Amino acid sequence: MSTWFTRRRPAVxxxxxxPRTPPATVRVDLHEVMPDLLPYLGQAAYLQLEQFQTLxxxxxxxxxxxxxxxxxxxxxxxLSKHQGIIAEIRRRGxxxxxxxRPFAEEIEGFRALLVGSDWRETLLAALMxxxxxxxxxxRLAGGLPGDVGxxxxxxxxxxxxxxxxxxxxxGEIAADAQLGSRLAMWGRRLVGDTxxxxxxxxxxxxxxxxxxxIEPIFTELIAAHTRRMDALxxxx
Amino acid sequence: MSTWFTRRRPAVxxxxxxPRTPPATVRVDLHEVMPDLLPYLGQAAYLQLEQFQTLxxxxxxxxxxxxxxxxxxxxxxxLSKHQGIIAEIRRRGxxxxxxxRPFAEEIEGFRALLVGSDWRETLLAALMxxxxxxxxxxRLAGGLPGDVGxxxxxxxxxxxxxxxxxxxxxGEIAADAQLGSRLAMWGRRLVGDTxxxxxxxxxxxxxxxxxxxIEPIFTELIAAHTRRMDALxxxx
Numbered sequence: 001m002s003t004w005f006t007r008r009r010p011a012v013x014x015x016x017x018x019p020r021t022p023p024a025t026v027r028v029d030l031h032e033v034m035p036d037l038l039p040y041l042g043q044a045a046y047l048q049l050e051q052f053q054t055l056x057x058x059x060x061x062x063x064x065x066x067x068x069x070x071x072x073x074x075x076x077x078x079l080s081k082h083q084g085i086i087a088e089i090r091r092r093g094x095x096x097x098x099x100x101r102p103f104a105e106e107i108e109g110f111r112a113l114l115v116g117s118d119w120r121e122t123l124l125a126a127l128m129x130x131x132x133x134x135x136x137x138x139r140l141a142g143g144l145p146g147d148v149g150x151x152x153x154x155x156x157x158x159x160x161x162x163x164x165x166x167x168x169x170x171g172e173i174a175a176d177a178q179l180g181s182r183l184a185m186w187g188r189r190l191v192g193d194t195x196x197x198x199x200x201x202x203x204x205x206x207x208x209x210x211x212x213x214i215e216p217i218f219t220e221l222i223a224a225h226t227r228r229m230d231a232l233x234x235x236x
Numbered sequence: 237m238s239t240w241f242t243r244r245r246p247a248v249x250x251x252x253x254x255p256r257t258p259p260a261t262v263r264v265d266l267h268e269v270m271p272d273l274l275p276y277l278g279q280a281a282y283l284q285l286e287q288f289q290t291l292x293x294x295x296x297x298x299x300x301x302x303x304x305x306x307x308x309x310x311x312x313x314x315l316s317k318h319q320g321i322i323a324e325i326r327r328r329g330x331x332x333x334x335x336x337r338p339f340a341e342e343i344e345g346f347r348a349l350l351v352g353s354d355w356r357e358t359l360l361a362a363l364m365x366x367x368x369x370x371x372x373x374x375r376l377a378g379g380l381p382g383d384v385g386x387x388x389x390x391x392x393x394x395x396x397x398x399x400x401x402x403x404x405x406x407g408e409i410a411a412d413a414q415l416g417s418r419l420a421m422w423g424r425r426l427v428g429d430t431x432x433x434x435x436x437x438x439x440x441x442x443x444x445x446x447x448x449x450i451e452p453i454f455t456e457l458i459a460a461h462t463r464r465m466d467a468l469x470x471x472x
Contacts, residue, residue, distance in 0.1 A: 049304065052308060056289065056292030056293075056295075056296070059289065059292075063340075065332075065337060066333050069322070069332065069333065072288060072289075072315055073315075075292065079308055079309075080312070082308070086305070097301035097302050097305065100301055104299075104301060
C-alpha cells in the first residue's frame, strides 16, 4: 500500500505506513500538531473552492448532459461548503480573502495537478482528493476550540454528491475497456500530492513523536481512499 | 444603435431596430411566435447551465481572491436557477437531459464565443449575455400556459449576483486605462450572437408581421443592454 508513497517523493519525510499500524478506531491526540483556527478555516475554505473549480471544469468539459447534471450539482455542493466556511470566517470578524490568501499558491498549484488528459481523469481526481481531504479536515475539526468544530464537521460531512459522481465514473469505466487501468494509475499519481496538502495543515516539528502521532490518521485516510477506489473497481 | 447589427450578419434576417420604434411599455402579442413549453424550459435550463459554466471558468481563471468569491457566488446562483428549471421539467415527468439536448450544440457553440482573451472579457460576456437572455426569457415566460410562467419568471428574476459582478469589472476598468475601450469593443462583438440565441427561441415564419411583432421586444433588450454597459462606463 505504501510503495508508491515512499517511491514518489523520497526527499520528503512522510508518515510511515506500516502494516502493523493499529486499526482506525485508535484515539489520536492532535493537540500538539493542530493548526490554529484561522489557518484551518482558510485552508478548508480554499480547498472547497478548489473542489468547486475542479468539478465545474469537469462539468464544462464533458459532452454528456447526464454527467454535466450530476457533476455541476456536486460543484454546487462544494461551493455551498466553501460559502459556509466563509460565513464562519466573517462571523469572527475576519476577511475571507485575507484568511485564504496564504493557501492560494499551494492549492492552485495542487489544482493544476488534478487536471487530467480528459474529463474522466479530472473527475476521478476531484472525487479522490475531495474525499480524502474532507475526511482529513473533518477529523481535524475535532481539535478546534469552542463550538466551531462541530459546525464545520457537520458542514464538511454533509452531502458532496459523491454517490452520483461514482455512478458517472462507473458508467464510463464499464463503457471503455482501457479506462479502468488508466484511471487506477492516475489515482496512484495523485494520492501522494493529496497527502502532502493534508500534511501541510499540521504543525509538524519533524520529530519522531509527531510522526508517530499522526501516522494512524494517515493510515485511516489511505484506507478510506482504498475503499473509494474499490467502489470503482480500481486498485488503489 | 443598429449599425453593428445589420453590418455584422447581413445574410440573416434580423429584427429592424428603427429609432421610431415605440417605447418599451408597448404590449406585444407573443402568442404567434411563442415556443412550446418544453423547448422553452430546455433552452432556458441550458442557458443557465451555460452561465454557470462561463462564470465558474472566470472564477477559476482570476487570481484575485475577492473576484473569485463574487464570481463563484454568481456561478452558484446560475446553477440554482438551472436546477430550478430542471425541477420544473422533472415535475412534468420529462427527462431534463432529453429536453435540453436539442439546444446543446447551439449553446455550447455560443459559450465558446464568450471566452475572451482574459477573465475580464469573459466576465463581461457572462454579465452581458446573461442579463440580456434572462430579460428575454422572463419576457417570454408571460406567454407560457398554466402557472409555470410566473414561477419561471420569478426564478429567472431572482438575484443573479450582477451587482457584485459589475463592481468587480468597475474595479478592473478603474485600474487599467486600456481595459475600458477593449471591453466596449468586445461587448459589441457579442451582442449580435446573443440576440441570435434569443431569436432562435421563437417560432418565426420569416414574414413581415412576425418581424414587426417581435421588434419592440428586441428594442427593449438592446435598451437594457445599453443601460448595463453604461453602468460600466462603456459605450454599447
